[in-house]
Amino acid sequence: MADDRPLVMVLNGPNLNLLGTREPEVYGSATLDDIAADLEDRARDLGLSIDLRQSNHEGHLIDWLHEAQARNARAVILNAGAFTHTSVALHDAVKAIRTPVFEVHLSNPHAREAFRHHSYISPVARGAIVGLGALGYRLALDAAAAI
Numbered sequence: 001m002a003d004d005r006p007l008v009m010v011l012n013g014p015n016l017n018l019l020g021t022r023e024p025e026v027y028g029s030a031t032l033d034d035i036a037a038d039l040e041d042r043a044r045d046l047g048l049s050i051d052l053r054q055s056n057h058e059g060h061l062i063d064w065l066h067e068a069q070a071r072n073a074r075a076v077i078l079n080a081g082a083f084t085h086t087s088v089a090l091h092d093a094v095k096a097i098r099t100p101v102f103e104v105h106l107s108n109p110h111a112r113e114a115f116r117h118h119s120y121i122s123p124v125a126r127g128a129i130v131g132l133g134a135l136g137y138r139l140a141l142d143a144a145a146a147i
Contacts (some may be wrong), residue, residue, distance in 0.1 A: 005049040006074040008144045010039060010137065011064050012054040013081030019106075024131045030134040042138055046145040048074065058083055062093045069097040075126070075144035076101045079136060083110070091120040100126040101147060104139040106133050 012032060020031035036052045043050045055061060061080065068076045078101050083090055094101045101124070108131030109116035122128050123130060129136040 003049045005043075005047055007068075007071060008043065008048050008050050008075050008077060008141060009038075009068045009071075009073050010050055010052040010077045010120055010141075011061055012052070012079045013058075013061055013083045014056040016055050016079060016081055017056070035134050036135050038134065039141055040139055042141055046141065048141070048145055050141070058087055058089060062089060063092040065090075065097055065099075065101070066101065073099050075099060075147065077104055077105045077140040077144065078102065078121065078125070079106070079137075080121055084121050085116055085119055089147045091124055094121060095124040096115075100144070103128040103130075104136045104140050106132040106136065107131060124134055 016032055020029055020034070032054060039050050039052065053064060061083065065076060074127050076099055078094070080087065080090055080103070082104070084105070103119065103121045103125040109119070111131070119128070132139065
């Protein structure tokens with residue numbers, strides 16, 4: 001049976017597969033599976049479906065952003081990880097699609113090393129949620145439901 005609820009794609013970049021074990025003092029103790037389970041529950045309450053993916057490869061994220069538009073997704077929640085600070089290609093992909101993109105970061109990059117202060121995603125994203133841990137994903141999902 002096809003799921004006819006509006007789709008929100010949740011795309012995660014490099015090293016986010018290590019959540020829960022990688023620097024929990026910075027990124028928290030929740031795993032990506034924990035975040036996915038929470039988002040599935042919240043999406044159901046909001047009448048949405050989610051498709052959560054993670055890749056350590058920039059090209060996958062770009063392809064998935066294009067796919068979000070092709071699938072007529074309501075929105076994308078994007079945690080590009082370190083690619084946030086380096087990828088003009090991701091900037092261009094977000095800018096190229098009509099699908100609204102919400103940038104999420106578990107930590108507050110503005111309170112960290114100087115090289116993390118600049119985001120190539122923020123200027124082309126619909127909004128950004130930073131520094132609120134796993135809660136940021138839920139807040140981005142609520143924002144996606146509201147648009």
